[in-house]
Amino acid sequence: MKTAFSFILAIFLTLFGAVHCTNKANDRRSVEVWIDPATGMEFVWIPGGQLQMGLSEPGKESQVRHKQVSGFWMGKTEVTQKQWITVMGSNPSAFKTSIDNHPVEQISWDDTQEYIRKLSALSGNVFRLPTEVEWEFAAAGGEALQSWSRPAGNDFGELSMHLYRHTGGPMVRQPSTVCTPVIGGRKNPFGLCDMSGNVWEWCQDSYPGGSPGTYRVLRGGTWGHVGYARHDSHGRNFPNTRINFGFRLVRSSVQQ
Numbered sequence: 001m002k003t004a005f006s007f008i009l010a011i012f013l014t015l016f017g018a019v020h021c022t023n024k025a026n027d028r029r030s031v032e033v034w035i036d037p038a039t040g041m042e043f044v045w046i047p048g049g050q051l052q053m054g055l056s057e058p059g060k061e062s063q064v065r066h067k068q069v070s071g072f073w074m075g076k077t078e079v080t081q082k083q084w085i086t087v088m089g090s091n092p093s094a095f096k097t098s099i100d101n102h103p104v105e106q107i108s109w110d111d112t113q114e115y116i117r118k119l120s121a122l123s124g125n126v127f128r129l130p131t132e133v134e135w136e137f138a139a140a141g142g143e144a145l146q147s148w149s150r151p152a153g154n155d156f157g158e159l160s161m162h163l164y165r166h167t168g169g170p171m172v173r174q175p176s177t178v179c180t181p182v183i184g185g186r187k188n189p190f191g192l193c194d195m196s197g198n199v200w201e202w203c204q205d206s207y208p209g210g211s212p213g214t215y216r217v218l219r220g221g222t223w224g225h226v227g228y229a230r231h232d233s234h235g236r237n238f239p240n241t242r243i244n245f246g247f248r249l250v251r252s253s254v255q256q
Contacts, residue, residue, distance in 0.1 A: 031191040034073055034251065038123040039083040043073040043251050044191050051137040069137045074130060075248035077182035077193045078103035078201060079115075087119045092242070101181040103194070103246040109202045109216040109239035112247050119249075126252040129204040132217045132234065134250065139195035139220065141188050179222075179244070197221050199246035200235060207236035214238070218245065 032045035048071040081091050081099035084107075091099060092106040107115075109129075116127050130138070179198050188195055200218040207215035218235040222244045237245070 036123050039086050041083055042076040044076050046074050046138050047071045053136055067133045073251035074138045078246045078248045095179050103182050103199045105199045105244055105246045106242045107245050108242045112202050127249045128252050129202055130250045132203045132205045135203050135219045202247040
């Protein structure tokens with residue numbers, strides 16, 4: 001009886017519940033995780049707070065904007081190729097080394113919207129791309145830890161193994177030529193992976209300064225763009241462009 005009860009409880013938590021665990025890589029806070037029943041995608045609860053958004057180096061304080069952020073569920077990793085195939089039935093990625101744990105890439109912003117519509121119908125939950133403010137808050141590690149993912153100059157150290165090429169021995173300090181698994185590098189204080197490097201990540205927002213929808217925001221840099229792999233740097237591209245772009249999701253709510 002005890003064994004059967006444990007088995008049923010495990011299934012319930014996996015499909016419907018939020019699981020509390022400790023982020024052992026940093027051991028700074030408890031991490032609350034929700035798992036999507038359709039894809040197995042993990043979402044981490046990001047508690048709200050205040051974000052000092054933008055550049056904050058000496059002499060550039062005027063470029064900082066203060067934003068209040070409400071709590072939200074953020075994808076622990078970039079969407080993987082397997083999670084994409086589960087919903088879309090095909091794999092557009094250039095790097096198909098392992099569909100289970102490599103990020104899907106060659107994805108346009110328009111593609112993400114189609115994926116979100118289909119996943120929401122399949123899962124019974126509502127998903128979306130993160131806003132740029134949410135993305136930066138999550139990447140920075142929250143209100144009290146906003147300097148965590150801000151490297152000093154180009155010395156990234158162990159910030160993200162995906163910024164360097166692995167030779168079978170030590171990490172070589174040069175841009176990688178391929179994307180790498182979504183889990184395997186250092187996690188940030190929220191337990192999120194790949195907020196710096198691997199693939200560019202689409203955000204929901206239009207890029208400021210142009211006509212709405214002309215360009216969409218990209219964050220996080222990529223395997224070959226070390227200089228952009230910081231939480232206060234952003235890029236842009238047309239919403240129908242497919243190159244080394246991927247994404248992660250935010251869970252909005254449960255459908256009624």
